[in-house]
Each structure stands twice: as C-alpha cells, then as structure tokens.
Amino acid sequence: MFKAIVSAETLSSALDSVSVLVDECKIHLEEDGFTIRAVDPANVGMVDLSLDAAAFESYEADGGLIGVDLSRLEDIAGMAESGGLVQLELDEETRKLHIQIDGLEYTLALIDPDSIRQEPDIPDLDLPASVVLEGKDINRSVKAADMVSDHIALGVDEGEEFFYVDAEGDTDDVHLELTTTELIDLQLGPAHSLFSLDYLKDMNKAIPAAAEVTLELGEEFPIKIHYGFAEGQGQVTYMLAPRIQSD
Amino acid sequence: MEFAEFATRAKEIEAESADLEVTALVTDLFREGGDDLEVLARFVQGRVFPAWESTTLDVGPRTCYEAIARAAGQNVSAADVEETLASVGEIGAVAAGYEFGGQQGLGAFTGGGPDELTVSAVSETLADLAETDGDGSQDRKIDLLFSLFNRCSSDEARYLARLVLSEMRIGVGEGTVRDAIGEAFDVPTDEVERALQVSNDYGRVAAVSRESGLEGLESMTLSVGRPVQAMLAQTGTVTDALTDWERTAVEWKYDGARIALHYDGERAWVFSRNMEDVTAALPEVVEFAEAHLERPAILDGEVVAVDEAGDPLPFQAVLRRFRRKHDVEAARTAVPVSPVFFDCLHADGEDLLEAPLTERHARLESLLRDHEDQPPEGVSALVLSDDPDEIESIDAAALEAGHEGIMLKDPNSTYSPGRRGRHWRKHKPDVETLDLVVTGAEWGEGRRATFLGTFELSVRTDDGYETVGKVATGITDETLADLTDLLEPHVRAQDGQTVTLEPAVVFEVGYEEIQVSPTYTSGYALRFPRFVGVRSDKDPEDSDCLERLERLFDAS
Numbered sequence: 001m002f003k004a005i006v007s008a009e010t011l012s013s014a015l016d017s018v019s020v021l022v023d024e025c026k027i028h029l030e031e032d033g034f035t036i037r038a039v040d041p042a043n044v045g046m047v048d049l050s051l052d053a054a055a056f057e058s059y060e061a062d063g064g065l066i067g068v069d070l071s072r073l074e075d076i077a078g079m080a081e082s083g084g085l086v087q088l089e090l091d092e093e094t095r096k097l098h099i100q101i102d103g104l105e106y107t108l109a110l111i112d113p114d115s116i117r118q119e120p121d122i123p124d125l126d127l128p129a130s131v132v133l134e135g136k137d138i139n140r141s142v143k144a145a146d147m148v149s150d151h152i153a154l155g156v157d158e159g160e161e162f163f164y165v166d167a168e169g170d171t172d173d174v175h176l177e178l179t180t181t182e183l184i185d186l187q188l189g190p191a192h193s194l195f196s197l198d199y200l201k202d203m204n205k206a207i208p209a210a211a212e213v214t215l216e217l218g219e220e221f222p223i224k225i226h227y228g229f230a231e232g233q234g235q236v237t238y239m240l241a242p243r244i245q246s247d
Numbered sequence: 248m249e250f251a252e253f254a255t256r257a258k259e260i261e262a263e264s265a266d267l268e269v270t271a272l273v274t275d276l277f278r279e280g281g282d283d284l285e286v287l288a289r290f291v292q293g294r295v296f297p298a299w300e301s302t303t304l305d306v307g308p309r310t311c312y313e314a315i316a317r318a319a320g321q322n323v324s325a326a327d328v329e330e331t332l333a334s335v336g337e338i339g340a341v342a343a344g345y346e347f348g349g350q351q352g353l354g355a356f357t358g359g360g361p362d363e364l365t366v367s368a369v370s371e372t373l374a375d376l377a378e379t380d381g382d383g384s385q386d387r388k389i390d391l392l393f394s395l396f397n398r399c400s401s402d403e404a405r406y407l408a409r410l411v412l413s414e415m416r417i418g419v420g421e422g423t424v425r426d427a428i429g430e431a432f433d434v435p436t437d438e439v440e441r442a443l444q445v446s447n448d449y450g451r452v453a454a455v456s457r458e459s460g461l462e463g464l465e466s467m468t469l470s471v472g473r474p475v476q477a478m479l480a481q482t483g484t485v486t487d488a489l490t491d492w493e494r495t496a497v498e499w500k501y502d503g504a505r506i507a508l509h510y511d512g513e514r515a516w517v518f519s520r521n522m523e524d525v526t527a528a529l530p531e532v533v534e535f536a537e538a539h540l541e542r543p544a545i546l547d548g549e550v551v552a553v554d555e556a557g558d559p560l561p562f563q564a565v566l567r568r569f570r571r572k573h574d575v576e577a578a579r580t581a582v583p584v585s586p587v588f589f590d591c592l593h594a595d596g597e598d599l600l601e602a603p604l605t606e607r608h609a610r611l612e613s614l615l616r617d618h619e620d621q622p623p624e625g626v627s628a629l630v631l632s633d634d635p636d637e638i639e640s641i642d643a644a645a646l647e648a649g650h651e652g653i654m655l656k657d658p659n660s661t662y663s664p665g666r667r668g669r670h671w672r673k674h675k676p677d678v679e680t681l682d683l684v685v686t687g688a689e690w691g692e693g694r695r696a697t698f699l700g701t702f703e704l705s706v707r708t709d710d711g712y713e714t715v716g717k718v719a720t721g722i723t724d725e726t727l728a729d730l731t732d733l734l735e736p737h738v739r740a741q742d743g744q745t746v747t748l749e750p751a752v753v754f755e756v757g758y759e760e761i762q763v764s765p766t767y768t769s770g771y772a773l774r775f776p777r778f779v780g781v782r783s784d785k786d787p788e789d790s791d792c793l794e795r796l797e798r799l800f801d802a803s
Contacts, residue, residue: 040390123356239353
C-alpha cells in the first residue's frame with residue numbers, strides 16, 4: 001500500500017539527485033518515508049537518499065518496493081505548476097503508479113525491481129577531514145576546474161587551515177582556496193584525493209546553491225557529499241570513489 | 248572464464264598464422280569454455296549476439312572513443328583517441344596503448360576485493376547496452392562502456408574495443424569455428440555445418456555438440472520464425488552453366504529486394520536479406536501468406552514494386568518500404584509491393600535444404616497453388632533448358648519487362664544458406680562506366696593504414712564538382728599503394744582519417760544503377776560502384792559531367 005501527496009518541488013529535488021547517476025532506481029516505501037539507494041554502472045558514484053514522511057502533505061506506506069524510470073517520473077512531476085501538489089497512489093494489482101496533478105491523471109507503468117541493478121553496499125568510511133560550505137561554492141569550484149581539466153583534486157591544508165581545489169590541464173591550471181572565513185566549518189585532517197569531473201559535475205547539478213553541504217575527505221579515499229533538502233526532511237549523501245593519482 | 252584469459256587466448260590466436268594451429272587454439276578455448284562456451288563461440292568471431300537475432304549493439308565509433316577517453320585518464324579526450332587511431336590505424340592497438348583502471352570503484356573500499364572482468368560480465372553489460380534507448384541513451388552507453396574499459400588491462404582493452412566496434416579480426420572465420428566445434432566435441436564437421444546453416448547460432452551449435460553430440464546436432468532443424476542466411480549467386484555465363492550442368496534451370500532475376508517469408512500456420516514473419524525483421528513494414532507479404540499458405544513454410548523470394556504500367560520501380564523505392572516504421576499504410580499506397588518466390592526451404596514440418604532445386608520448386612508450387620487447374624500465384628517461372636537460344640529469349644523477356652536479367656541454377660543443387668557458390672549464377676547485361684574525379688579519400692585501417700581507400704567520387708558541373716558516391720571495392724592492396732602515391736600529392740586537408748583532395752585524378756567507375764540520393768551533393772548516387780581503372784589519359788576537365796549522369800538516369 002502506498003498513497004501520498006507531496007509538493008512537486010520536493011519530489012523533483014529528490015528524483016533529480018538520483019537521476020544524475022542512474023536512469024532507473026528502486027524506491028523503498030517505508031512507513032516513515034521513502035529511501036533510494038543507487039550506484040552507477042561503473043560502481044564509482046553512489047547516492048543514498050531519504051525523504052521523511054513529514055516532508056509530504058500526507059503519506060501512507062507499509063514497506064513496499066517499486067522500480068521506476070526516473071526521467072519519466074521527472075517529466076510527470078514537471079507538469080505541475082509552481083507550488084503544485086502531486087498525488088501518488090500505487091495500484092498493487094496492476095503494479096502501476098497513479099499520479100494526479102491539477103486534474104491531470106497519469107498512469108505510470110513500473111519496472112520490475114529485480115531488473116534494476118543491485119543496490120550498493122554503503123562503504124563504511126572513516127574520513128578524517130570535513131568541510132562545510134554552501135552549495136554555490138561547490139558549483140564555483142567545479143566550474144573553475146572544468147575550464148581546464150576533466151579531473152579535480154580536493155584537499156585540506158592542515159598547517160594553513162584551508163580547503164583547496166586543484167585542477168591541472170594540459171596547459172592551464174586552476175587553484176582555489178577557501179579559508180575558515182568563507183567556509184561554514186572546517187575539521188582539519190589529512191586529506192587529498194583526485195576525482196573525475198564527469199561525476200562531480202552531475203552531482204553538482206543536483207545540489208541547491210543555498211544548501212549547506214558537508215564534504216568528508218581523506219587521503220586517496222572516496223568523498224562523501226551530504227546535504228539536506230525539503231527543509232531538512234530530505235537527506236542526500238553521495239559517495240564518489242577517487243582516481244589514482246599518477247604523477 | 249576471466250575476460251583476461253579470453254584476451255590472452257585471442258592474442259595467441261591472432262599471432263598464429265597457420266590455419267591448423269588457429270583451429271587447434273580455438274578448439275582448446277571451446278573445450279575449456281565451461282559455462283561461457285556459447286558466448287566464446289561468438290566472441291572469437293567478433294560477434295556479440297547470435298547471427299539470427301536482430302539485436303545490435305548500435306555503438307558508433309564516437310561513443311566508443313568517448314568511453315575509452317574517459318577510462319584512459321586525465322585530460323584524454325575522444326578527439327585524442329581519434330587522432331591516435333589515425334596514426335595507429337586500429338582501435339584495438341589504440342585502446343591497448345592506454346593505461347586504464349585509474350578510476351577506482353567504491354567496491355575497493357568495502358573490502359569486496361578486486362573486481363575482475365569476466366567473459367559473462369562483458370556479455371551481460373553489452374546486452375544491457377543494446378537495450379539502452381531513448382533520451383540520454385548515448386550518455387548511458389558511454390557509462391556502460393566506461394565501466395568495462397575502466398576494469399581492463401591492456402590486452403583486455405584491445406579485444407574489448409574490437410568486439411564493441413565489430414572489428415575483431417583475429418583470423419577466426421566461420422569455417423574455423425565450425426572445425427573447432429567438430430574437434431573439440433568429437434562431432435563430424437559436415438553435421439556442424441548443417442546445424443549452423445539451419446540454426447544460424449554458433450553458440451547454440453557449440454553447446455549442443457558438447458552436451459548431446461551427433462544426435463543433438465542431427466535433431467537441430469530450421470525453425471519457423473528464426474531467419475537463416477539467404478543462398479547467394481555468383482556472376483556467370485550461359486555457356487559455362489551449360490558446360491557444367493548440361494541443362495540449366497532459368498528464371499528471371501527480379502529487380503526487387505530479397506525477402507524470406509516464414510509462416511507457422513497462423514503467424515507470418517518477413518525477414519530482409521540481412522535477417523532483419525521487416526514484417527511490420529511489408530503488410531502485403533503477410534496478407535499474401537494468409538491468403539495463399541495453409542501449412543507452415545519458409546520461402547525465399549523477392550518483393551517487387553511496379554508502377555501503373557507494370558514496370559518495376561527502382562530498387563531504392565522498394566528499399567524505402569523496408570525502412571518505413573511509421574505510416575506504413577501511406578507508404579503502401581505510394582509504393583505497393585508484391586512478393587515473388589523462387590525457393591522453398593521448409594514445407595509443412597519438413598526441411599528441404601538437402602532436396603534438389605527442382606523438387607524444392609515443385610513443393611513451392613504445390614504450397615502456393617490455390618486451385619488445381621490454375622498456376623500458383625507469386626511463384627517465379629522456372630524453365631529447364633539446354634538450348635542457348637531459348638535461354639537468350641528468356642533473358643530478353645526479363646530485360647524487356649524491366650528486370651535485371653536471368654538467374655541460372657544447377658537443377659540438382661541443394662540449398663546452402665549464406666553460401667555464394669557455383670550453383671547459382673546471375674547473368675546481367677554489362678553496364679556503362681563513368682569517368683569521375685576523385686575529390687576525397689579515407690586512410691585505411693589495420694593492414695591498410697598507410698593506404699588511402701574509400702575514394703570519394705565527384706561529377707563535373709559548370710562551376711566545380713559535386714559528389715556522387717564512394718568507391719572502395721574492386722581494388723587490390725597493390726593498386727591501393729599505387730593510388731596512394733598518385734593521390735597523396737593532391738591532399739588539400741586532413742581531418743582524422745578523412746582527407747580532401749584537389750580534383751586531379753580521374754577514375755573509371757562501373758556501377759549497377761544510378762539513384763536519386765540526398766547523401767551526395769550532385770543529388771545522385773551510384774549503386775554498387777566498382778573501381779575499373781585510372782583514366783590517366785583524362786584531366787578532370789574531360790571527366791563526365793552532371794548532364795550525362797542525368798541522361799543515364801532518365802534512360803534507365
């Protein structure tokens with residue numbers, strides 16, 4: 001059983017953060033909200049999302065599992081006016097999702113969850129450094145690096161106490177430092193890792209500019225990117241594996 | 248089997264030039280193939296899917312280059328890959344030259360251990376790739392290919408790249424696979440050959456040979472609804488045919504497109520010459536089956552389109568019908584087609600591949616005969632003759648009716664799917680040649696990397712030259728070397744493997760037909776262009792002009 005009403009904006013935010021990595025996903029319809037976990041085909045980038053029941057106008061579920069085509073569902077949510085509501089109801093018999101938006105009725109065929117790539121195990125990472133900053137600063141860092149390279153190095157300078165971004169191109173280089181005055185918070189620790197911009201650019205697309213984002217970093221370790229949405233009732237954690245640094 | 252193991256074996260096979268040794272290596276591979284036998288039997292030939300399946304990877308070179316670039320490391324772009332390809336000449340060598348695996352997977356941090364690529368994982372990912380369609384599918388294909396290349400060693404990357412772009416080229420042909428299956432599982436090769444012809448599935452035949460031997464192979468039959476390759480013809484003369492067979496079967500060579508009609512008693516399938524399912528595009532043929540067939544059958548024939556005067560329309564009009572996916576009804580009204588059948592591979596539960604032509608034709612007639620006292624509909628007339636004059640008059644009648652000429656067939660021959668043997672010969676009138684200017688070319692690949700090939704041909708107009716086609720066939724390596732020497736001084740610009748040439752050299756080019764075409768700037772294209780020679784006696788100014796092309800088109 002699943003029946004819910006949610007603002008189109010909240011639904012879109014949730015879906016967008018997953019669709020940057022995968023086309024299809026499984027949605028766990030738990031009693032206290034829904035969760036999604038997905039990993040890209042190369043097992044490099046992962047998303048772990050939860051949307052609390054409190055983020056919905058109304059929410060009833062009893063632990064079901066559905067598989068959805070994300071771009072289809074995003075298109076439907078996009079049909080709502082600004083501030084509009086989306087009503088979702090699962091038909092257990094036909095395995096279809098009935099969606100209503102301002103008088104528009106859409107019946108969405110679901111995907112067999114068994115045909116969707118297995119959900120990843122979440123790596124248990126103990127990352128020594130943590131950086132809290134605004135979404136717009138991540139956007140700026142990614143954009144700067146993208147001008148010269150397809151990779152980005154992120155690290156923390158423990159001595160001088162700042163977070164930095166490095167990108168090396170064939171001819172040009174980019175370096176960006178953010179000190180404790182620009183950052184919301186900085187926990188010092190040994191941290192320097194290289195990441196593919198292909199993935200970070202996609203993840204960046206989903207991160208709201210005004211969101212408070214926590215980055216957890218280590219030496220040659222995956223990065224964890226965490227932020228909240230829907231007034232803190234939605235939580236997204238990305239994990240991205242590093243690239244081995246050759247010099 | 249680990250994909251690395253397959254790559255090692257493929258490398259050994261590629262390095263071996265003696266046929267017997269190659270067969271021995273493939274035999275070993277099959278013996279040790281385990282659960283991957285079916286996939287391996289396809290991979291060694293550079294196939295991903297069984298030949299009868301219409302599924303294709305549909306991965307363009309660009310997509311593959313993007314994936315390789317992404318896996319190759321920092322700041323390598325698809326353009327870099329393409330550039331390397333232009334100098335190296337072969338995608339496998341390009342891929343093998345990069346160091347992959349720089350991008351780690353999250354699995355490395357969950358204690359899952361190294362994530363080795365297996366033959367079955369590659370096969371499954373490629374199957375996922377083939378299923379990807381719709382919005383953003385190009386990106387998703389790159390993601391999937393990246394996920395494979397990122398886990399590749401140098402040798403693995405070499406053979407993965409070739410597999411993806413259907414350029415395996417390790418010297419393993421169909422004959423090698425047939426012989427290796429025979430040796431690996433101790434079954435007679437002629438039975439393997441027969442099973443391959445009826446099933447069109449190398450993987451399946453290998454597995455059946457291993458699991459149930461000769462008995463299993465013998466029980467493999469044609470299956471209605473699963474396409475087999477069409478039997479092909481060589482060119483030939485009436486004199487040779489009569490010398491070889493004393494008496495020849497003669498029928499019109501219809502100017503249409505080859506089809507196979509499968510009917511299981513209720514449902515009909517239509518397949519094109521390259522085994523694509525074109526059932527939906529050709530409702531006339533389905534209706535023909537429903538109207539005239541009662542029992543299961545597999546028939547071989549052509550669909551022909553005729554205008555109101557009853558003259559056949561050009562081949563390309565027929566072909567457009569094959570490609571039509573929407574508005575089939577409108578296309579049908581504009582270009583109605585009708586089938587003409589000339590062979591019967593299966594009738595009412597009985598495979599007829601081993602039966603002589605005359606018997607198969609008789610079965611065809613009886614299958615399609617609606618009334619005892621009337622000739623069957625949609626069956627080509629087959630005349631047995633040993634009289635050159637009679638054959639000549641049939642040829643004249645076929646040409647008069649606007650068809651291509653005649654087919655000469657050995658009356659006692661069996662049906663060999665996919666074989667271009669001596670048993671069927673096509674007899675066509677000679678066509679004119681055109682003298683055209685070479686305005687572009689492409690650097691070759693592999694063995695031909697240092698030669699220019701695939702020459703762009705142009706026709707002269709009042710103010711310059713307009714393209715009319717490309718010619719790549721009918722040229723030996725030796726000639727290619729000469730042509731490269733001749734053309735290289737005239738290279739104007741180069742973009743990847745493609746070069747632009749200043750108009751300087753004139754080729755004499757044969758062709759089968761002139762077609763209207765949006766592909767080339769002259770508005771025309773040559774069907775089956777073939778290189779005849781260099782007209783060193785002609786300057787570009789003396790080459791054929793667009794008006795001549797138009798006249799020839801109008802006259803045809």
